[in-house]
Amino acid sequence: MILQRIALGLFTLFAISLVVFLAVELLPGDLAEQILGQSATPETVAAFRAELGLNMPAHVRYLDWLVGIVQGDFGRSLANNREIAELISVRLGNTLFLACYAAAIAVPLSISLGLLAALLRGGIFDRVINIVTLSSVSFPEYFVAYILLLFLSVRMSMFPSIADFGSEASLLEMMYRTFLPALTLVLVVTAHMMRMTRTAIVNLLAQPYIEMARLKGASPARIIVRHALPNALAPIINVVALNLAYLITGVVIVEVVFVYPGLGQLMVDSVASRDIPVVQATCLVFAGVYILLNLVADILSIATNPRLLHGR
Known part of the structure; x- marks a missing residue:
């Protein structure tokens, strides 16, 4: 019974990670444009999208994000370029x-x-x-x-x-x-x-x-x-x-x-x-x-x- 509960918990966490990622994907507008603002040039937006990996297919970005999380790497913050794991650990x-x-x-x-x-x-x-x-x-x-x-x-x-x-x-x-x-x-x-x-x-x-x-x-x-x-x-x-x-x-x-x-x-x-x-x-x-x-x-x-x- 305990093993069944653990397996169900891991499956639930996987499903939640998929929901969280898809919820961000379904947000209206372009994330790079929203972060850079309306005054950003198309070249700057394209470069920023490439830096964030937004030009890659959604399933590839999700797999990369999921593999990083499994390894303890949550990426870097866009606001201050700090490691997200460091920010989260303190908070x-x-x-x-x-x-x-x-x-x-x-x-x-x-x-x-x-x-x-x-x-x-x-x-x-x-x-x-x-x-x-x-x-x-x-x-x-x-x-x-x-x-x-x-x-x-x-x-x-x-x-x-x-x-x-x-x-x-x-x-x-x-x-x-x-x-x-x-x-x-x-x-x-x-x-x-x-x-x-x-x-x-x-x-x-x-x-x-x-x-x-x-x-x-x-x-x-x-x-x-x-x-x-x-x-x-x-x-x-x-x-x-x-x-x-x-x-x-x-x-x-x-x-x-x-x-x-x-x-x-x-x-x-x-x-x-x-x-x-x-x-x-x-x-x-x-x-x-x-x-x-x-x-x-x-x-x-x-x-x-x-x-x-x-x-x-």
Whole structure:
């Protein structure tokens, strides 16, 4: 099953690379003319097209691009002539830091709130938590980001509105400057993970072995922690992994709002400057990370489910 998931992930990544390349090919107008501007002479445009390889057939350019990516060569940026792999490595590290920062807050918070909501289901705490989390997930990310900026940065001056921490900042300085974008992501993903945890625990609490534990006099907390939670790990791990994938691939808007030097900001800047090779590379990296984390979610679901581990 794991080998099937890996093969499917590689095929999906290949299909996405084809879609990304074809999407660029279908853009209206000539790429060389758009980059050079209307004042460029036909000779300059022809020379630039030859330099970019645009005078070659599309399938040849795609195969050359794909072979280069497999070898770790994403090409060079049209904006600054730097290696795209170098640009992506730095920005991807910043995006991973922000995603891990948000996950370190969101995952334990979501599981704890889900456990408490299941333990106190139907009560005031359960209702309040459901209302708050559903309200936070109902708002778009940019709206949550601007609300946090308005209150925590503009009015209260507790955190900076720009999350760019430079290259020599300490860990505490990085955490302080990126707290608002991390909090935005936490508010967006907490509701989904919390409700999945609550639903999984509540469903298990109706099982006969849970009733037997109650009849033996086990406390509600012990029933959830010792009996219900281990059997609910598979769906919880799955939803956590999927939300981690979202934290990495869905940060584009948050990075733009807070001017955070991550991979999403790089992609937006490259679109604005018509740096098509960088746009293609960032889209492929986002897709690869998302597929990888989905693959990890599948593997962990298999590893925590005895019915899948043992066919009999």
